[in-house]
Amino acid sequence: MAENILFSIAEAIVGKLGSFALEEIGLLWGVKNDLQKLNITMSTIKDVLLDAEEKQTHNHQVRGWLTKLQVVVYDADDLVDKFDFESLRRRVMPGNKMRKQVCILFSSSNQLAFALKMGHRIKEIRESLDEIRSQRDFRLEKRVEETKSVSAKARETHSFVREEEVIGRDDERMKILQLLLQDDETKENVSTITLVGIGGLGKTTLAQLVFNDAKVQNHFGPKLWVCVSDVFEMRPIVGNIIKSATNGSPDQHLAMDQLQNLLRKQIDGKKYFLVLDDVWNEDRKKWLELKSLLMGGARGSRILVTTRSENVAKLSHTLDDQPFKLNGLENDKSWSLFSKMAFRQVQDLNNPKIVDLGKAILEKCKGVPLAIKTIGSILYFKNPETELSFFKDNELAKVTQQEDDIIPTLKLSYNHLPSYLKHCFAYCSLFPKHHEFHVQMLIHFWMAQGFIKADQSQSPEDIGYGYFLDLLWRSFFQEVKEDVSGKIRWCKMHDLMHDLAISVAGTSSVLTNKGSISSSENLFHVSFDFPLGGTEFLKSVSPLLKHHYKLRTLFVLHTYLDDEQELPP
Ligand SMILES: Nc1ncnc2c1ncn2[C@@H]1O[C@H](COP(=O)(O)OP(=O)(O)O)[C@@H](O)[C@H]1O
Ligand SMILES: [Mg+2]
Structure with a gap:
């Protein structure tokens, strides 16, 4: 899925081709030898795929080679699926019915034609693989995958910085609460506070903190939360405000003026609190259009806007002189978050050498919680005594992080994912920004794509849920919602992570x-x-x-x- 990341597909093909079930079908269809040859070719290619996947980032010759290979590997996967399906059908169909069907399929003329077709197809695929293999004129090393997954126990206990565990931000929270709750002297009934700062800094988290604060609960009437993102269209925004107020989507067939009336009914004359999260619109006219719909609230109503753009902040902020500028976490708070994520053992924190190295690495994160969490999750898998120094001087040193762009840092964390998790993450690029994922459904999509590695001891759903928790732990997902049993049902992806998913998914996936x-x-x-x-x-x-x-x-x-x-x- 992720651009040319084929290792796990090739691995699954090799696994299936070597299975007893496929050998049996191969024998039955008279293509056993062809399947064996295909297996050898595929195995040889698979051995170098991990190295190729890594090298493709800096080498477009390797990238081009992998793109060509992808087409044929998918062909092989489809073919093996046919065999696999037939083997499954034979296992699940009751004896008589099966015999009847097999008799029809394997009437001598049918059998011959089918075996010929299959033999031909296998040969075609093998020849294409051989050709692509011979076109490689760069060096690739044989590698086996290191499985670095977080054990369920580790996730549950040590190191797991839970969503609700917000570190620091007490001063900021108090200041915003004060602005929200104070009696203002402004002319307008409804005032706007704008929280501005770079991506991953914790604006949404802080807005959630104040949104859920008991004082806010008591002070306001309706409390509304709408995620706006890059499309600033009146209809969906108004629809989503109504949805937040009523817990149900408005009738899709309502005309815009009917929708506006519905909105007014919900907020006019009431002291409401509305969060507009992640606003990008810099068009003054559009902003004023929305504002005019929201001005009917009772005196003291507040809108809290979060944005990355200084221009949006200037445009929207009305309370106090300046928009509320969020900065990075203070050093001690950054360290607290980082050490929880990065170190497995408390005694590591008593070792001055490890602490010094950790702090030098942390400096690169500039107090941005999302960067701290992702870098921390990489270090969790490293031996602090022997590997931190190499990570700092080699891997981290290569990251060219701009002041306001943490994507290169996030990419580093992606590079450290095992191949199957790369697929699972990249697949999320097919969903729009700020999409709320239904976790179970996402796992079913991963299963359908063959990203889940089979395991006798657990169901594919359970393995998939483990993958999900692993990605969540590494901050690829966030904003989770649990059911009563504590199982996560819904989650979102940070918009920067979504940008990363799109960039790694490459041209083979399109969200249009x-x-x-x-x-x-x-x-x-x-x-x-x-x-x-x-x-x-x-x-x-x-x-x-x-x-x-x-x-x-x-x-x-x-x-x-x-x-x-x-x-x-
Ligand atoms: N103070 C904090 N302590 C711990 N984690 C935080 C803190 N602030 C943000 N995070 C985490 O960092 C990530 C990005 O935060 P978010 O609020 O979505 O950033 P923004 O909205 O500024 O882009 C989330 O995973 C969030 O849980
Ligand atoms: Mg946000």
């Missing part, structure tokens, strides 16, 4: 908000982030199905009824 998709032989995953209905659906989807016969995912994220268009006849 328009109908046409440029044709590419290597397109494997497509998701449509706009309502598709009737003829539109056919127009967008049928060329894809026609040309991209290797398509492995096709998501239509909105149903037709999400839109206000009429149903097709």
Whole structure:
């Protein structure tokens, strides 16, 4: 899934090709030898894939080679799936029925034609693999995957910085609370406080802290939370404010003025508190348009805007002189967060050499909690006595972190993921920014794509949940919601992590908000982030199905009824 990251697919193919079940089918279809040869070729390629995956970041020759290889490996995967399916069918079908079906399939003429077709296909794939293998004129090392997953126990006890465990921010919280609760002298009934700072600094976290504060609960009437992000369109924003107020989506077919009336009914004359999280809109006109809808609140109503943009802050902030500028965590708070994430044993913190190295590494994070957590989670797997110094002088030294961009640091953490988790993470690029993931469903998607490594002792769902917790622990997910039993049902992804997912997923995956998709032989995953209905659906989807016969995912994220268009006849 992630660009050319093929190791786990190749590994699964080799596993299946070597299985007794496939050997049996191979024998039955007369292609046992062909399957064995394919297995040898695939194994040789698999051995160097981990090295290739790593080298592709700096070497576009390797990247190009992997892109070509990806197509054939997916072909091989599809083929092996056919054998696997047949083997499964034979196992689950009751004897008589099976015998009957097999008799039809393996009537002498059928059997011969099928075996020939299969033999031919296996040969074709093997030849393509051989050709691609021979085109490689750069050196790759044989490598085996180190499995670095966090044990369930470790996740539950030591080192797991839970979401609700916010470190520091007491002063900031008090100041914002004061601004929210004070009687203001402003002309307007509804005032706006804007919290500004770079991505990953903890704006959403701080906004959540004050949102859930008991004083805020008692002081305001309706409390509303809307995540705005980069699309600043009136209709979804108004719809989402209503949704937050009523716990239910407004009727999709309402006209805009009806929606506005609904909104007014919820907030007019009431002392409300609204958080508009992650606003990007710098267009004054659009901002004023929204503001005019929100001004009917009772005196003392407050809007808290969070944003990365200074311009948005200047535009929206009305209370007090200056927008509220969030800074990095103080040194001692940064260290507290970092040491919880990075060190397994308390005694490491009594070793001055380790502490000095840790602090030097921490300096690079500039007090940004998201960076601290991700770097900390990398170090958790390292031996603090022997590996910290190398990490600092080599891996971390290569990261060119700009003042306001922590993506290179996040990428480092991605590079340290085992191959199967890279796939799982990159697959999330198919969902829009700020999407709320249904964890169970996400795990089913991972299963369908073959990212979950089978294990006799656990169900694939349980293994997938372990993967999810691992990614959560490394901060690839956040904002979780648990059910009564403590199992996580929903989660989100930080928008910078989403940017990272898109960049590592590469050109084989596309999340599109328009109908046409440029044709590419290597397109494997497509998701449509706009309502598709009737003829539109056919127009967008049928060329894809026609040309991209290797398509492995096709998501239509909105149903037709999400839109206000009429149903097709
Ligand atoms: N004070 C804090 N202590 C611990 N973790 C924090 C703190 N602030 C933020 N985080 C964590 O850092 C990550 C990014 O925080 P977030 O509030 O989403 O950043 P922003 O909204 O500024 O981009 C989240 O995983 C969050 O849990
Ligand atoms: Mg945020």
